[in-house]
Amino acid sequence: xKLLKKSLILIVIxxxxxxxxxxxxxxxxxxxxxxxVSASRLNVREGIGTDKNIKGSLTKGAIIVILEKTTDxxxxxxxxxxxxxxxAEYLTDVLTAENFNAIGVVTGSDVRMRSGPSTNKSVVKTxxxxxxxxxxxxxxxxxxxxxxxKTGYMRSDFVNIVAGPSSKDSSDVGQQIADLAQQYVGYSxxxxxxxPSRGFDxxxxxxxxxxxxxxxxxxxxxxxxxxxxxSVSKSELKVGDLVFFSSSGDGVTHVxxxxxxxxxxxxxxxxxxxxxxxxxxxxxxxxxxGAKRIV
Numbered sequence: 001x002k003l004l005k006k007s008l009i010l011i012v013i014x015x016x017x018x019x020x021x022x023x024x025x026x027x028x029x030x031x032x033x034x035x036x037v038s039a040s041r042l043n044v045r046e047g048i049g050t051d052k053n054i055k056g057s058l059t060k061g062a063i064i065v066i067l068e069k070t071t072d073x074x075x076x077x078x079x080x081x082x083x084x085x086x087x088a089e090y091l092t093d094v095l096t097a098e099n100f101n102a103i104g105v106v107t108g109s110d111v112r113m114r115s116g117p118s119t120n121k122s123v124v125k126t127x128x129x130x131x132x133x134x135x136x137x138x139x140x141x142x143x144x145x146x147x148x149x150k151t152g153y154m155r156s157d158f159v160n161i162v163a164g165p166s167s168k169d170s171s172d173v174g175q176q177i178a179d180l181a182q183q184y185v186g187y188s189x190x191x192x193x194x195x196p197s198r199g200f201d202x203x204x205x206x207x208x209x210x211x212x213x214x215x216x217x218x219x220x221x222x223x224x225x226x227x228x229x230x231s232v233s234k235s236e237l238k239v240g241d242l243v244f245f246s247s248s249g250d251g252v253t254h255v256x257x258x259x260x261x262x263x264x265x266x267x268x269x270x271x272x273x274x275x276x277x278x279x280x281x282x283x284x285x286x287x288x289x290g291a292k293r294i295v
Contacts, residue, residue, distance in 0.1 A: 030141030031156035032066040034097035035075070037090060044084035048074045055084045063100050064091075065138060065161065080164040081183055098137040102164035104145065105183075105196070106131040106158060113152035117142035124152035130196050132180075133214040134165065136164065165241045173213055174240020178259040181209045187274045189267045194219075200267040200274060202255050206242060209257065215294060224295040229292030234279070237291055243279065244289040252289055 037058045045052040048070060058064065058079055067083070074085050080102055088094075099184040109129045114121040117139040127133070127147060133154070137144030142153040163179035190199030192279040194208045203221040209219050218227045225244045232241060236260050255265030259276065267274045277284060 031138055031143070032069050032075075032141075033092040033095055033102050034063055034092040034138045035066055035077075037062045037064065038092045039090035042086055042090045044077070044079070044082055044086055047082060048085050051088075052085070056082045058086070058150045058289050062088055065100070065102075065156075066094065078161050081162045081179065091164050096109065096137070096139045098125075098144070100135065100138050101164065102135045102161045103163040103180065104133050104135045104159040104161050106133065106154070107160050108158040111158045113147065113150070113154050115146060115152055117144075117153045121153070133159065135159070135161065153286075174238055177209050177213055177240045177295070178257055178265070180212060181205060181257045181265045182259060182273075182276070184274045185265065185276060187267075189270045189273045191270075202267045205265075205274060206255055206257060210294065213295075217294070221231060222252040224255055225252045225290065225292060229294040232291045232293050234288065234291065237279075238293065240295055242292045242294060242295075244291065245284060245287040246289040254287075257290070 008138065010082030014278075030112050037060055037163075040060050042058045043054045044056045044058060046055055058083065063081060064086075065078040067078055068073045070085065073088050075088050075091065077084065077086050104130055106127050111127050113124045113127060115124055125147070132147040133147045135143045136151075137143050138156070139153065141156055143156050143159050144153050145152060145159070155192050162183040163176050164257050182242060184196060184200065184205065187196060187290045188199035189201060191201050192204070196208075203219060203224055206221075206224060207219055218224050224242065229242065237243070239258060239260045241258045243256050243264050244252045244275065246254045254266070256264040256277070258264045258279070262279050263276050264279055265274065265276050268277070
């Protein structure tokens with residue numbers, strides 16, 4: 001009997017410890033909060049310390065998500081898909097942010113949007129994996145989001161920020177589409193697919209990214225060229241334009257999204273997956289077919 005009691009006690013202790021460990025791990029995945037950049041220029045680095053490589057920079061007034069308070073002097077942050085480390089010395093207003101804006105992609109399945117930042121609040125709606133939401137605030141580890149005309153809260157560990165806020169201005173929408181597409185660099189090329197969870201073919205990447213901004217395009221590259229947009233010359237390209245190629249010399253066989261600086265993002269081959277390529281390379285100059293502006 002004593003042995004049985006000891007065994008039961010050990011089981012209970014182990015269960016409690018396991019739940020504590022899980023709880024701490026779970027908490028670390030939630031957004032710590034938000035902050036405003038106070039420096040005229042703040043470098044985002046690959047790791048903690050000024051000796052680490054710079055991944056990008058932020059300007060004064062930018063509102064960032066604090067993913068983790070790594071030390072008292074350094075925070076791990078996310079700014080419109082740029083993830084890295086910044087010095088806490090150059091941040092102010094480290095708290096919740098109701099005026100934070102970004103685009104997020106749901107990373108879990110059947111994720112609940114609630115009426116408030118708590119699991120005790122009622123469910124507004126349930127979203128599937130890969131759904132895109134507008135993030136309009138941060139509150140105690142939860143994102144305040146808008147989807148399908150409804151506003152609610154989602155746990156931040158189920159939403160990945162991929163870009164800045166959407167806009168009705170056509171030039172901004174093109175940039176947002178290009179930013180979203182670049183988040184999938186490294187994803188697999190899978191013929192006939194059109195989602196982050198399964199992979200993309202060339203027209204599938206275009207179909208998916210444009211679809212997140214309300215544009216219903218045809219599914220194949222040739223039909224996208226035939227049915228949508230206005231033709232533009234290579235010299236007139238703007239970010240977000242579609243660029244088309246013909247490897248056979250007989251109609252469109254490939255499509256990508258122009259991202260500026262003579263580059264485009266595309267689901268290339270099963271060997272390379274989604275990559276960024278130079279529009280002016282010998283190969284893509286040779287197989288160039290045309291371009292279309294959708295937005």
